[in-house]
Amino acid sequence: MLYTKILNNIKRSIQDPLYFFQSLTAFLRGFIYIFYYRLFTRNIRIGFPFRAHAPVRIIGPGAVSIGRNCAVYKNVFKGLTIVTYSKKSTVSIGNRCLLGGLTIRCKERVVIGERTMTAISLIQDSFFMNLAKDSYLSVNGSIPVPKPIFIGNNVWLGADSIVLGGSIVGDDCVVGAGSLCFNAEYKEYSLISGNPAKKTLPIDKLLRLTGAA
Secondary structure (H helix, E strand, C coil): CCCHHHHHHHHHHCHHHHHHHHHHHHHHHHHHHHHHHHHHHEEEEEEEEEEEECCCCEECCCCCCCCEEEEECCCCCEEEEEEEECCCEEEEECCEEEEEEEEEEEECCCECCCEEECCCCEEECCCCCCCCCCHHHHHCCCCCCCCCEEECCCEEECCCCCEECCCCCCCEECCCCCCCCCCCECCCEEEECCCCCEEEHHHHHHHHHHHHC
């Protein structure tokens, strides 16, 4: 499997020298990010190898970990931005994730599984990041408190999708373009759509309806 992948990359590089140059540039840029964050921060860890086709910005006092073989791609909102708002904030991204135009704003906890792919997406576990906990009392409890977000393995976040606090997205799910997930659990292998997304459609049922299965 690995041998076949390497061979295919070599063939593609010969056929398209620009692909080789772009891949090498992304690999070297990713290595610089790994080196920089390990050298200058104690709370950020990026696994090797890491390919950065677009800028990566990680800001804040919280702990951030990105698994091995992840890649960041260009999109309308370029690259990957992660902002943590307290020392207790934790962001964990699994191995082999493809991240394009993703923004994560974390006050409590955000967990993303392996092999997840994102377009222009927002993941945010609190409505208002700069409010102290005592501030919630001044609005008569109408603002939900921050809640952790869990996104499973092999999930696809469509363009302009938003995942808010309390969301649990199961493995192999697709979050449709423009959908908003908030404070709900979504079963695995489902198409999630709507704003807010309240109901899901099993992907196997969808495939049968379209005649693809």
